[in-house]
Amino acid sequence: MSSFSIAAMMIASPAWAQTPEQPAEIRADRITQTVKTMTLDQFEGRAPGTAGEDRTIGYLIGRFEALGLEPGGVDGSWTQPVPLLHTTLGKPQTLAMSVDGQTMALDAGKDIYVSTLQPNPMAVVEDAEMVFVGYGVTAPEREWDDFKNVDLTGKVAIFLVNDPDFAAASDESVAGKFGGKAMTYYGRWTYKFEEASRRGAVAALIIHETEAAGYGWNVIESPQGENYDIVRPAADITSLALQGWISGGMAQRLFDNAGLDLAKLRIAARSSSFQPVALNAKFDATYRVDQKVVKSQNVLGKITGKSRPDETIIYGAHWDAYGEGLPDADGRIYRAGANDDALGIAGIMEIARKFKSMPQADRSIIFAAWTAEERGLLGSEAYAQAPIYPVEKTVANLAIDILQTAGAAKDVILVGKGQGTLEDDLAKFAKLQGRVVTEESLPERGLFFRADHFSLAKQGVPVLLMMGFAGATDLVDGGREAGQKWIDDYTGNCYHAACDAWSPDWDLTGAVQDIEVMFDIGNDLARSNRWPEWKDGSEFKDLRDESATMRD
Template sequence: MILRSLAASTALILALPAMAQQDDAAVREVASTDIEAARLTETVRTLASDQFEGRAPGTVGEERTIGYLIGRLQGLGLEPAGEDGTWTQKVPLLHPRLGTPDRVAFQHGGATTSLSFPEDIYVSTLQPSDVAAIDGAPMVFVGYGVHAPERGWDDFKGTDLKGKVAVFLVNDPDFHAEDGEAVAGEFGGRTMTYYGRWTYKFEEAARRGAIGALIVHETAGAGYGWNVIESPGGENYDVVRQPEDLTSLALQGWISGETADKLFADAGLDLADLSEAARGKDFRPVDLDTSFSASFPVTSEVVQSQNVLAKISGTERPQETVVYGAHWDAYGEGQPDELGRIYRAGANDDALGVAGLMEIARAFKAAPAPDRSVVFAFWTAEERGLLGSEFYAANPIFPIEKTVANFDLDILQTAGLAKDVILVGKGQSTLEDDLARFAAAQGRTVSEESLPERGLFFRADHFSMAKRGVPVMLMMGIAGASDLIEGGKEAGQTWVDDYTGRCYHAACDAWGPEWNLAGAVQDIALFRDMGAELANSDDWPEWKDGSEFKAVREESASVRSAE
């Protein structure tokens, strides 16, 4: 399917706020280039083919992928935007793997409780050592482990965690709150905030000098079962860090609900009662009067990978950037599936996102150069923990404080035209107001994600930018059931269930003739047009009140107001 130029331009006129006439014309020029389903298909079929061997970082598949992306970007006439005038940014990755443990145990009152890995406890490490060990470290229960000054919330109350093992509850303090509780709605109810993510809890423990961090698992709060927790098999990934930047955590991970119940009971405590107490602002950490010991052999390697970066330089304010992103990596080679396929090539996750970026770049290049620069980022190692985008955000080539917005494409629905677009992360930034305006111009509405408690807003590459204060928007087809023209939300849910249940991170995430990319074309066009407006204006999207990222952005406000 092709969105015809006249219809696209008419929609844009309806969506545009009052701006200078030359800016309106520039945005319409970008929108006049169709997003073509046939081009999307061609890119996806190429990247998901066996020639690219599943596009795992540090493999021959990466080499071929990088060469392909650079060739396409050169063909479109874009400029290199990587290091030293190249097309890439080097991203060194640490890949540690735990072996069979020598010991894993709790000690309380002279008694030792041995734990089975990975059945009772699952841990990994991000330290480049030969051994990951904790020897008799005191354990402290820190409730949900939230430090949120903007909400007047602090679970730590000054407790010293240096050299200790912090034990956390998963999700936010109000996740299990009942109507009438003071905490109800304090953290968005069932909508997960960043404070509910396991990544935040590990980061907070490390900021406070803990030697270990363990999260009590429960399926509802985590959003997945123990089988997902233990599936990495002791592996982890991180960017290579300087010694002074390494985490203090020798081990980080999870303990099963049953193991946690016994841990607390042996200490004469009731986990259920303490979990309820942790829903109050007056909660204080609890010494479990128990120590933790563990020792794992570690093998590690450094994998050299790359982000690919291209740009169209702005004519008026080139130092201000609108960034589009998608991740080029997938899972590489694995065990054969029932059809004998060995490559988990991520046709939708995220070759289709990469294809969308290529189409947006083509649209921008066909129009006059924008006022601001537009950057197209193809991230590595998203599937290893958002590491390519994290490395860029920590080592930006373009100033973060002058990055206007980041639009991320990561899994698009392939079931046809939709009456709506799915919003991920409601209440975060003014970009969602722009989304509603441009969706209305397409004759569509905005629907909220179906399972906000799963925290999808924090699980894609845009989040690396959000943490540094850049307003972001994610397009992710599995965030909710699209209201499809043919079949409505029921058909949309069927698509989500089929993709996530069968093909997500599996070999069957492959292109097929049944793909209907008309809806993906709609969504890509939305991001094309939203970015075109920002690239040809002097507007700065803002975080909304209550967002955990608002304060970070405000720290650099003077840099933008000086323009």
């Protein structure tokens, strides 16, 4: 079935009609219909660069048109092209470390996981010196620099995972200097690789620890050797021929052979006086690289503001999922992401419908369906690198990525406490619903840095993420115990799996509450001259402050 046929099938129904007499309700039945459609086999699991993408793009454009939105993409179109670099490593031709000339063979997958983001036919690291750089943090606002001007050019950087204060006891001077158990941007593996590249390293490896990483080695090793990136100009391509992880056990062997006490170095790395340590070790690796460019697209619709159209509020969710996989117990082969994130797309469509049923707002409202979130937030990253609407006058980015489907809730979950004033808006509008805010329960997992809003945050745009599995919701029926059961069932069985499918057991009452809160926050901003801000201590505050005069 063609993309046009699917889109036409869905927009022909009178259920989508909207009368302008009063604001539209955000309705669970319409949300359900969108999710059920986006997870049809015709969409093939919505993987970027496939026939399933073509059909998905056609469907989204058809829906945006039916809602009365204007094209919000490049040059008056509905889309923004997002070319993606897809790389896959073959079996290693060489892979070893050596200490004082004594070779330590490495088992790819068991001892080390690497991939590449360079568009080269071979990934080669030859006789490269290895340097332990602690947590690899450069944070002037925290008076912290782990590198101490060490020259990493052509070397391999070895990092600890998470932040310097993650494992610190309360009486240590570093405790609380970053986020404590709550991960900051400096704790993310993406930051560490970027920092190593900025310093000219040829490779970077993070020592895996399950607690600090938030997931076991089994999550890291699959898929082996595959990676994605946006296609970048030559000047912006990473210096890292290889990047990845080294298992905790192999790291211990490496440091032992080098005559170093890794346990003591972990403690030393918690101090701002830490100095990088040369391991007197070398790393060698040679891989053949299969590479191709995958053509993908973001889809954007808009409602132009009547008095300040250059000031924009962006609602975002990602349309992509994982495509075809192995059959599950019910015979499903498409990992179509019903909750992650067809439900988010359905939410922003309902928000768009409600805005279109109301008088025109002062500011413009953008509705973005991002590609390649599951490949590393790449659709939103492509937009952030080449924004269609200036980031300096982007008021906020409100993101929806996974909602709980277990019923009405007494609370709403806050992801990223202390980052920005939008969390105050969340509390205000949740209170009007008779609900309260509950902080995410596992801030050490860094969920704030793992959804599409983060790409805009790195450009200084204030953001808010609605994510239903960031903490156990206090459900009206069953309380927090039932909320935790929903999380355990979803993450333990269906997250990123074929069984992330629509179910007749879904109760979208709580999801509707969360979508309504996000509408209320954006509606209030769209009809005011208020500019949300980052709070003191946020990694993104200085960047936003630098552009303040453009908003005066």
